[in-house]
Amino acid sequence: MTVGPVTSPTETQPVEEAPAVPGTAIEGRSLGRIAWTRLKRDRVALAGGVTVLLLILVAILAPLINKAFGHPVNEYHQDKIDPNLGGIPPVGTWGGISSEFLLGVQPVTGRDLFSQIIYGAQTSLLIAFAATLLAVAIGIVVGISAGFFGGWLDSLFSRFMDLILAFPLILFAIALISVLPPTRAFRTLVMIVVIGGFSWPYIGRIVRGQTLSLREREFVESARSIGASNLRIIFKELLPNLAAPILVYSTLIIPTNILFEAALSFLGVGVPPPTPSWGRLLSDAVQYYEYDPIYMFVPGMAIFITVLAFNLFGDGLRDALDPKANR
Amino acid sequence: MAPAGGRPMDVINYILRRVLTSVVLMIIISMVTFGVFFMVPKLAGTNPAELYVGKQATPADVAATARKLGLDQPVTVQYARFVKGLVAGRDFDDGPNKTHCDAPCFGYSFRNDRPVWPLLLDRLPVTISLAIGAAIIWLIGGVLAGVISALRRGGALDRTVMVLALAGVSLPIYFTGLLAQLVFVHTLHWLPGGEYVNFADDPAGWAGKLFLGWVTLALLYAATYARLTRAQMLETVGEDYIRTARAKGLRERTVIAKHVMRSVLTPIVTIFGLDIGSLLGGAILTESVFGLPGIGRLSIDAVNTKDLPVVLGVTLFGALFIVLANFIVDLLYAVIDPRVRLG
DSSP states (O other): OOOOOOOOGGOOOOOOOOOOOTTTOOOOOOOOHHHHHHHHHHHHHHHHHHHHHHHHHHHHHHHHHHHHSSSTTTTOOOSSGOOOOOOOOOOSSTTTTSSSSOOOOOOOTOBBBHHHHHHHHHHHHHHHHHHHHHHHHHHHHHHHHHHHHHHHHHHHHHHHHHHHHHOOOHHHHHHHTSSOOOHHHHHHHHHHHHHHHHHHHHHHHHHHHHHHHHHHHHHHHHHHHOOOOOOHIIIIIIIIHHHHHHHHHHHHHHHHHHHHHHHHHHOOSOOTTTSSSSHHHHHTTTTTTTTTTHHHHHHHHHHHHHHHHHHHHHHHHHHHHHHOOOO | OOTOOHHHHHHHHHHHHHHHHHHHHHHHHHHHHHHHHHHHHHHTTOOHHHHHHHHTOOOHHHOOOHHHHHHSSSSHHHHHHHHHHHHEEEEETTTTTEEEEEEOOOOBTTTOBBBBBHHHHHHHHHHHHHHHHHHHHHHHHHHHHHHHHHTTTHHHHHHHHHHHHHHHHHHHHHHHHHHHIIIHHHHHIOOOOOOOOTTTTTHHHHHHHHHHHHHHHHHHHHHHHHHHHHHHHHHTTSSSHHHHHHHOOOOOHHHIIIIIIIHHHHHHHHHHHHHHHHHTOOHHHHHHOOOOOEEHHHHHHHHTOOHHHHHHHHHHHHHHHHHHHHHHHHHHHHHHHTOOOOO
16 A cells, blocks of 8 residues: 555665775666565565565465474363353463463363464464466556557456455455355355455556556557567567566555455454364454453464565565666 | 635536445445355355344245345345435335335344434444544554654654554554553453443443553554655655655744644545545454444354344444545545646
8 A cells, every 4th residue: 555665774884885896897687686685685575575485484384393392173171261261271381371272272162272273383374375476467467458559448348447446345245255155165266256256456557657657668668669460569569578576566566455355264264174264263252351361362463463564575576676776 | 625626617527526436336236245145155155145034943934024124125126225224214025014214224134124214323322432542542543653753763752652663553453452452451440341331321330441442543553654654754854745744944843843844744644534434434353342232243243143234234334434535535635735737
């Protein structure tokens, strides 16, 4: 949502130039290399990036990690909860946290919260990434067509994007999802389609805007004057120049999509149980949070840390790739 | 200030065109929503009339209800009747008992047989109370934080505000809402729990119940506003006309207040309009977390009980707010930003 350069403090300092070695020619640096140099200096963004990588690893290696530190996802451990307290773990045990149950246990069933969180990362990231891919694909196609061809096509696509952005998003999504069959695979697919289907206009608008300004530039003109076809101009001239903004804004809609998935699960229209999901854990925690706050805190922090990491990384990436920032 | 461009005909033209766009947008949204909510159950193999009469009903009852509600008609006929109901009201003919539903008629709730429109109106004050209170806090807080941050660019204050803002946009409201209630309601007992009360009945109780909702919701939005304000300010300060303003000897305060803020306000007005518009259509997550009986709560209850007329009503109601907000924003835009061409 926030557009424009948000320069991080580190960038206001002068760039450290490598000591000039006599006899070497000044080398042109590609945008990728410049961005990488800048990103390396932005420690906050790097921390975000490393956290993102770790989270992806956790999601991929969930079965292995769980074998080492957790318990089977749906194994009940009713000895870990106190039936006299309405089914929450004994008072003073911090939600049942122990060397055996690293993040405590779920009330009533006593399932291991650690394994729920680890597998929840799989659900969350899978849906968010797939939805983002879908959004980016639609956004690029629609944005480039609208910006490049202009005219009625542009009006049509622009109005269409307005239309989607005018929908009461969450309400429409829950209403739509709730009338469709809730099997696991189908629900996952529907969530991806719905989340991606509502988030592509953000990409589409940016791509359209960039295309509009790029198509008037000299290099496009020169390509056209030597007889390049529209397709060639789009793929060889426009797309490479659009790569940076597309990359940045894709990184920035991933966290939005993670929050969207969690919100849908929180409202009861997420991936059905027993597949673990952070949003559903939180909504389940609502009825116990006065007595077992850890159970609410753990999935809440999981969502927070993940979303924050993506935001920090995306922000840093935008600063690093922004040609307007001082080099 | 009058919209730039001057001539009154231009202004009227511009307004008329925006009205037309909004109306067309609303018609399309209503068609899509209507189509989706009445086709999807069919595809999924459920009969809406069955939802209405309940599972124990005989097939004859179901058929009678379908006829009464016009559910046996093709979707185009149903839509035409729906629109007629919205504009002029409609009659439901059940043989012995006829019921008339006044305009704007969104139909009857499947669950309690009440017309949808009064249901919506009942819930609206709660949602408005929540949205307006939060909006005041986030608008002032967010813009101020952004301005201060930009003026102290690179300093410790700037860095702190920006880290907080990034944390703010990364926190889901159903998490901060629960945390806030745990701390302030259940542990410290500073604020009352319990049910929502009307402003007219008990102003203090009303504010006490809404307070955490205002603050958590405002936190989320203020974060975005602070980032946007800061970015926009930093970009504007580099513009030539700002240099000119400084060069002609204006005090820094005047430059910031008169020249920079004007350009900063443009995007703020846009997203403020859209945010308020979508919030008035129901702050589903906030209302569920804080147990506020607003439009959002109504919609999630309707979804859970498969009360299609209410779901449809709330969705269109929400869309109407967003479209209206868009319209108002477009008009304000022309007032605030002299560069907006009316032609």
